[in-house]
Amino acid sequence: MAKETGRKMIAQNKKARHDYHILDTYEAGLVLTGTEVKSLRLGRASLVDGFAQLEGNEAWLYNVHIPEYTQGTWTNHTARRKRKMLLHRAEIDKLEQKSQETGHTVVPLALYFKDGRVKVEIALAKGKKEYDKRQTLREKQDRREADRAMSAARRKQRA
DSSP states (O other): OOOOOSEEEEEEOHHHHHHEEEEEEEEEEEOOOHHHHHHHHTTOOBOTTOEEEEETTEEEEESOBOOOOTTOOTTOOOTTOOEEEEOOHHHHHHHHHHHTSTTEEEEEEEEEEETTEEEEEEEEEEEOOHHHHHHHHHHHHHHHHHHHHHHHHHHHHHO
16 A cells, blocks of 8 residues: 555634634644544544643643544544644643743644644634634635735736
8 A cells, every 4th residue: 555645634623713813833643543543534523622731741632523433343432532642842841831821722723644644733822802803804805805806807908
């Protein structure tokens, strides 16, 4: 069997980018069971309620939903168990120090395969206020309208 290369996206947490200011991102490996990996290969996972917590010298991922593998037997996993993240000691120390500050949290942004191994992209984030969310939406709409106007102008130019 040929070895996998490249990056294959499994799940993204788009809501996190809307609800938080992303300050710094990290890539971490995950300690998973066989049925979890098989379920992820089918492309089924949800990061919506997920968060990371640092306990002692270890990083843990909570509330990430990986559904049970349909062909699994008694060895199947529970869907929302806590999963250990694999990070370097310096990264854990830095995350722990920064997450102690008020308003800071660690959230998962994406779950993907990288060269055949499951990785999670986590971010040190600070919660947005309601007016920040409205401002972000307004900027996104303005950008979309400007792009539409420019493409319409290009179409007129060609005709």
